[in-house]
Amino acid sequence: MKSVTILGSTGSIGKNTVDVIARFPDRFNVKALTGNKNIALLAQQAKELHAEIAVTADKALYGELKELLSGSGIRVEAGAEAVVAAAAEPADATMSSIVGSAGLLPTMAVIGRGGDLLLANKETLVCAGEIVMKAVKDKRISLIPVDSEHSAIFQTLEEKHRSAVDRILLTASGGPFRDKDAAFMENVTPEQAVAHPNWSMGAKISVDSATMMNKGLEIIEACHLFAFPADKIEVVVHPQSVVHSAVAYVDGSVLAHMGNPDMRTPIAYALGWPERIASPTKPLDLTAFSGLTFFHPDESRFPALRTAKAALKKGQTATDVMNAANEVAVGAFLNREIGFTDIVKTVDAVLEASDLSPVRTIDDVVAVDKQARERARAMIDERIKK
Numbered sequence: 001m002k003s004v005t006i007l008g009s010t011g012s013i014g015k016n017t018v019d020v021i022a023r024f025p026d027r028f029n030v031k032a033l034t035g036n037k038n039i040a041l042l043a044q045q046a047k048e049l050h051a052e053i054a055v056t057a058d059k060a061l062y063g064e065l066k067e068l069l070s071g072s073g074i075r076v077e078a079g080a081e082a083v084v085a086a087a088a089e090p091a092d093a094t095m096s097s098i099v100g101s102a103g104l105l106p107t108m109a110v111i112g113r114g115g116d117l118l119l120a121n122k123e124t125l126v127c128a129g130e131i132v133m134k135a136v137k138d139k140r141i142s143l144i145p146v147d148s149e150h151s152a153i154f155q156t157l158e159e160k161h162r163s164a165v166d167r168i169l170l171t172a173s174g175g176p177f178r179d180k181d182a183a184f185m186e187n188v189t190p191e192q193a194v195a196h197p198n199w200s201m202g203a204k205i206s207v208d209s210a211t212m213m214n215k216g217l218e219i220i221e222a223c224h225l226f227a228f229p230a231d232k233i234e235v236v237v238h239p240q241s242v243v244h245s246a247v248a249y250v251d252g253s254v255l256a257h258m259g260n261p262d263m264r265t266p267i268a269y270a271l272g273w274p275e276r277i278a279s280p281t282k283p284l285d286l287t288a289f290s291g292l293t294f295f296h297p298d299e300s301r302f303p304a305l306r307t308a309k310a311a312l313k314k315g316q317t318a319t320d321v322m323n324a325a326n327e328v329a330v331g332a333f334l335n336r337e338i339g340f341t342d343i344v345k346t347v348d349a350v351l352e353a354s355d356l357s358p359v360r361t362i363d364d365v366v367a368v369d370k371q372a373r374e375r376a377r378a379m380i381d382e383r384i385k386k
């Protein structure tokens with residue numbers, strides 16, 4: 001039996017992870033589940049999977065969660081520190097699928113205590129990639145990427161042929177506004193932005209896909225995960241989302257990973273690792289496609305790609321600031337406080353105004369994140385006043 005903890009079990013990745021685990025009662029048992037506001041779902045999952053511990057990040061919901069789980073024997077905890085404490089409890093594998101930099105400290109707690117780290121929370125690597133990857137190395141942690149592109153690269157990157165890698169082809173669906181012009185994007189609504197053509201995901205990552213900041217975050221994620229420089233990573237827009245990424249070698253071979261777009265595939269890969277287990281993803285029927293298309297991204301319509309590449313060049317402090325400002329700006333857009341194109345403008349303005357001296361510790365990363373959030377918030381308030 002493999003013991004599993006899911007950080008963020010009530011989210012899109014979390015629910016898909018629960019779905020896969022529930023199909024293998026003889027293979028997995030659940031240590032801890034953590035969520036935030038949706039305690040009804042958290043309690044239901046904890047009962048269904050016979051979890052040992054259920055934690056809500058929201059202290060105010062402790063009583064209600066305790067009530068929902070009374071008589072179940074499941075330990076109930078609440079608060080941000082309790083999420084970190086649950087992450088520190090031993091488990092063979094931990095799905096890190098909290099959204100945003102809120103996932104950083106729980107993920108560091110997992111690295112600190114050992115066991116496999118199944119990483120969906122890309123923001124952890126964007127805000128602290130160097131520190132996180134050093135800790136992963138020092139603690140000899142197996143880090144299995146869950147982001148579909150990075151799972152694809154993980155599966156097609158032949159370690160013994162690392163030096164023969166010519167480039168990594170990071171595919172992107174292009175999001176819902178792939179073919180829209182700049183004028184259209186000025187008036188996009190949150191409903192239009194979260195309606196992704198191929199993937200069903202949480203609101204934040206859906207907006208990131210629409211601005212293509214998601215691909216920017218993923219370039220940074222790939223550089224840290226696979227230790228390749230940014231110039232080895234090429235973004236290719238591929239609207240059908242069948243090729244999840246590929247590795248091109250110097251001899252001309254390109255090893256691509258294909259499958260239907262369903263996160264339960266990379267989740268099952270990570271949960272089963274180093275073995276493969278079945279997932280409920282619909283088998284791929286190549287004959288059902290009349291054509292698979294690929295083209296270069298348009299950075300003038302999707303300036304987030306430029307922003308992310310420039311931040312990556314400047315280093316970890318810049319990517320930390322970029323991530324925090326993006327989280328605040330996406331939240332403000334979803335709240336209808338700013339327009340769609342204001343998201344990246346806000347991120348650029350916060351980066352421009354920030355001191356980018358190096359971060360050395362996780363405490364430094366958290367402090368930079370906090371300051372960038374405050375700065376983004378103040379700029380948004382200023383914009384609203386105008």
Ligand code: NAD
Pocket residue numbers: 007008009010011012013014034035036037038057083097098099100102120121122123146147148199200201202203204205263
């Ligand atoms: P989501 O919004 O659906 O779920 C987020 C989860 O985090 C929920 O369980 C929520 O309760 C929890 N959470 C939110 N704020 C929290 C806080 N302050 N403290 C503790 N927990 C908190 O998000 P998602 O789409 O499942 O994405 C999760 C992560 O996985 C993100 O980093 C995203 O980029 C990454 N990812 C998601 C997908 C996808 O298909 N959804 C694909 C690739 C990568």
Ligand code: MG
Pocket residue numbers: 147148149218
């Ligand atoms: Mg992805």
